[in-house]
Amino acid sequence: MRLTFLQYLTETKAFRLSPTQIKQAKANMARISQQVLAKEKGRTREREMRVWASTGGQYGWWHPVKDVITFGWSSKNYHVTQIFKNPEKFGISEQEMRKAIDEWKATESMRYTYAASRVFKKNQDDYENVMRIMKDGYYDTMPSVSVLATEKGWVYFSIQGNPGIGIQTNASFGSSRKDSLKAVIREYISVVRQPESIDVMLFNKNRPRDMLFTEPLELNTIAEIEKFLGS
Numbered sequence: 001m002r003l004t005f006l007q008y009l010t011e012t013k014a015f016r017l018s019p020t021q022i023k024q025a026k027a028n029m030a031r032i033s034q035q036v037l038a039k040e041k042g043r044t045r046e047r048e049m050r051v052w053a054s055t056g057g058q059y060g061w062w063h064p065v066k067d068v069i070t071f072g073w074s075s076k077n078y079h080v081t082q083i084f085k086n087p088e089k090f091g092i093s094e095q096e097m098r099k100a101i102d103e104w105k106a107t108e109s110m111r112y113t114y115a116a117s118r119v120f121k122k123n124q125d126d127y128e129n130v131m132r133i134m135k136d137g138y139y140d141t142m143p144s145v146s147v148l149a150t151e152k153g154w155v156y157f158s159i160q161g162n163p164g165i166g167i168q169t170n171a172s173f174g175s176s177r178k179d180s181l182k183a184v185i186r187e188y189i190s191v192v193r194q195p196e197s198i199d200v201m202l203f204n205k206n207r208p209r210d211m212l213f214t215e216p217l218e219l220n221t222i223a224e225i226e227k228f229l230g231s
Helices: 005-011 019-052 079-085 094-106 108-116 127-135 143-151 178-191 222-229
Strands: 058-062 155-160 170-175 197-202 217-219
Touching: 019 058, 019 178, 058 079, 079 127, 079 143, 094 127, 094 143, 143 155, 143 170, 155 178, 170 178, 178 197, 178 222, 217 222
Parallel strands: 170 197
Antiparallel strands: 058 155, 155 170, 197 217
């Protein structure tokens, strides 16, 4: 049986502590624990303010415990691009990525696009070739890969507006996990108290026509947001 440090001090013959010393040791450990929790809470709040209260549009991937990944959206820099640039940061192994790419190539909606695409050229089954092309932003979506990231807790987000100076905001959050969607929305509304609207997208890699998500669920009032969070 493993002993806690305090149990080691009191239950072994290594040390003989008086009741007063034991009481003081417990108080010191409780104080240290509170300091650690306070520091972690402060770090979390700092992250929340940096992401949700920043100026201008925000694009990225949110995770409940890992650092938020933000990026500048452009015609060749999309949400899925970030995963291909650094799959390890998303907790995705090469084996998982290979499987997700194979799933994408096998879907009915992508079969023709993939085979006919000039950018894939001759090596259509080459993993490294697909990785390179996706890093370069030739495609703006690969549902099987995005879903894989969300299965690991990541949430796609896009924020329009500027809550820092009172401009109405619209937020879009997407994931295959409803618990992750609820968690990110709770964090978001703790900073942006009255968002103009929130679009919730449930990702599904098996959607036809290469559609990553179902029709967005629009939450336009606090009551609708609370109803979703309680569902």
